[in-house]
Amino acid sequence: MSARLRPMLEGDVVRAVAIERACFPTPWTSGMFVDELVQGASRQWFVADSPWGLVGYAGLMEADTEGHIMNLAVRPDARGRGLGTALLSRLLDVAAERGLRKLTLEVRPSNVEAIELYRKAGFRDVGRRPGYYSDSGEDALIMWTGDLSAHDARTIASTLAERASRALERFHLETSRADIEPQTHDGLILAIETSCDETAAAVLRDGRDVLSSVVASQVDFHSRFGGVVPEIASRKHTEAIVGVVDEALETAGVTLQELSAIAVTQGPGLVGALVVGVAYAKGLAAATGLPLVGVNHLEGHLFANVLADPTVTPPLVALLVSGGHTSLVHVPDWGDYHTLGSTLDDAAGEAFDKVAKALGLGYPGGPVLSKLAMEGDPAAIRFPRAMMHSGDYDFSLSGLKTAVITHIEAERAAGREIDLADLAASFQAAVIDVQVAKAVRAAKECGVTTFCLGGGVAANLALREALREALAAEGVRLSVPPFELCTDNAAMIAAAAHFRLWRGETIGPSAEAVPNLRIG
Ligand code: KG4
Numbered sequence: 089m090s091a092r093l094r095p096m097l098e099g100d101v102v103r104a105v106a107i108e109r110a111c112f113p114t115p116w117t118s119g120m121f122v123d124e125l126v127q128g129a130s131r132q133w134f135v136a137d138s139p140w141g142l143v144g145y146a147g148l149m150e151a152d153t154e155g156h157i158m159n160l161a162v163r164p165d166a167r168g169r170g171l172g173t174a175l176l177s178r179l180l181d182v183a184a185e186r187g188l189r190k191l192t193l194e195v196r197p198s199n200v201e202a203i204e205l206y207r208k209a210g211f212r213d214v215g216r217r218p219g220y221y222s223d224s225g226e227d228a229l230i231m232w233t234g235d236l237s238a239h240d241a242r243t244i245a246s247t248l249a250e251r252a253s254r255a256l257e258r259f260h261l262e263t264s265r266a267d268i269e270p271q272t273h274d275g276l277i278l279a280i281e282t283s284c285d286e287t288a289a290a291v292l293r294d295g296r297d298v299l300s301s302v303v304a305s306q307v308d309f310h311s312r313f314g315g316v317v318p319e320i321a322s323r324k325h326t327e328a329i330v331g332v333v334d335e336a337l338e339t340a341g342v343t344l345q346e347l348s349a350i351a352v353t354q355g356p357g358l359v360g361a362l363v364v365g366v367a368y369a370k371g372l373a374a375a376t377g378l379p380l381v382g383v384n385h386l387e388g389h390l391f392a393n394v395l396a397d398p399t400v401t402p403p404l405v406a407l408l409v410s411g412g413h414t415s416l417v418h419v420p421d422w423g424d425y426h427t428l429g430s431t432l433d434d435a436a437g438e439a440f441d442k443v444a445k446a447l448g449l450g451y452p453g454g455p456v457l458s459k460l461a462m463e464g465d466p467a468a469i470r471f472p473r474a475m476m477h478s479g480d481y482d483f484s485l486s487g488l489k490t491a492v493i494t495h496i497e498a499e500r501a502a503g504r505e506i507d508l509a510d511l512a513a514s515f516q517a518a519v520i521d522v523q524v525a526k527a528v529r530a531a532k533e534c535g536v537t538t539f540c541l542g543g544g545v546a547a548n549l550a551l552r553e554a555l556r557e558a559l560a561a562e563g564v565r566l567s568v569p570p571f572e573l574c575t576d577n578a579a580m581i582a583a584a585a586h587f588r589l590w591r592g593e594t595i596g597p598s599a600e601a602v603p604n605l606r607i608g
Pocket residue numbers: 284409410411412413436437438440441452453454455458543544545546547548549574575576
């Protein structure tokens with residue numbers, strides 16, 4: 089995920105002051121920033137903006153043919169990634185554009201990081217202003233560039249430019265910014281999810297803080313049919329959606345007018361279910377004039393990991409396993425998804441559901457079978473591990489499902505009682521073995537050290553543990569969302585939408601549900 093430089097706006101001042109307070113003993117006040125911003129062309133202020141909020145800023149004052157750097161700061165948790173270089177390189181570009189002959193600045197001698205940055209940019213020490221900083225009585229070190237007309241600022245800027253643009257392009261933040269960013273009502277996203285049998289809505293602030301997450305499940309209706317009945321799903325979404333969205337807004341204490349965007353799951357999923365959410369979201373966006381963000385459901389399952397643990401950052405590989413999907417995805421950067429492989433027939437969750445149905449255990453099958461499996465022997469029955477050694481990243485689960493069902497029928501025909509726990513454990517082990525083997529190979533081949541698990545089947549404890557152990561042996565860290573974020577919810581959709589919105593990826597009023605939407 090990248091960061092970008094843009095001119096500072098008045099709306100940035102509150103956040104800039106928060107960064108000042110975290111950086112300097114005598115921070116600038118909001119009044120000082122506003123005074124700068126109203127000066128017009130004699131001042132040039134830029135901010136470094138990212139999906140994690142404002143991460144830095146720098147300002148230049150022009151006086152005749154000289155420029156004075158008024159301030160340059162990088163949020164403490166965003167340091168060491170080249171943002172200071174990027175900001176300084178921008179000021180040098182401005183100096184070149186405006187034909188300035190010299191740049192000057194003052195810095196605390198104790199601020200060695202900053203001094204090093206300025207020296208690299210061609211600034212030299214020219215003297216000291218004794219006792220300049222009132223808080224500590226510390227001197228100010230005065231630094232100047234040489235004659236920029238002789239030693240073109242653009243040359244200096246371009247020597248910094250490559251590092252700066254790389255820094256901006258691949259800017260990641262790995263630590264929490266909770267202590268620094270002030271609470272504001274910016275970045276409020278309402279997300280709606282109706283891709284399968286859960287009607288869900290959530291409100292998130294800044295893609296991180298879940299203000300509300302409401303999930304109305306229809307599982308009790310579908311369970312009597314042993315699976316999701318699409319027509320019922322669609323009708324139930326229509327009945328539930330108004331109440332679910334209202335409850336999400338109410339719990340968050342937010343009105344529609346305070347939101348910054350509406351997000352919705354656009355696909356993949358059941359078409360009749362998706363259209364309900366998409367139509368409702370489009371209606372809200374049209375009524376409020378807010379931007380509308382379309383999210384891929386699988387991307388949502390991936391972002392459940394980020395919601396739970398903000399230190400999760402690409403490059404990573406994700407295994408997304410739900411009732412409808414089983415995909416291994418390589419994620420070199422947010423928004424850049426490469427599907428390495430997926431199921432050629434049944435999804436992992438679907439296999440659990442079908443086996444449970446054959447045993448008369450109801451729907452969904454995952455939770456009941458995994459509970460039974462805890463008491464069983466995974467080696468009791470040897471079920472096939474399809475495509476275990478196929479050399480690719482695809483999966484096939486219908487053969488396993490058939491093998492289990494055939495086994496059940498044969499046992500029944502022979503009049504033998506089926507040990508449900510052994511059967512569940514043996515079936516589960518066959519699913520897990522293949523998933524883990526392919527996951528580990530994908531992590532190794534992609535050279536990542538972070539692996540994310542997502543989707544309803546990620547709630548499976550045995551899968552989590554087997555995966556964690558196998559990946560740890562390769563030095564790869566496994567991230568798994570907490571249980572409530574594994575199954576379908578709208579908080580994960582809002583988290584993914586936050587990043588899409590930041591990249592300017594909105595959809596228009598003619599956008600439609602895409603039942604077979606691909607992640608990449
Ligand atoms: O992600 P999700 O809520 O909905 C879809 O997008 O499909 O996933 C639901 C699926 C169901 O197939 C359910 O059986 C499965 O997740 N599931 C589990 C477990 N809990 C839910 N599968 C295996 N073990 C579990 N503990």
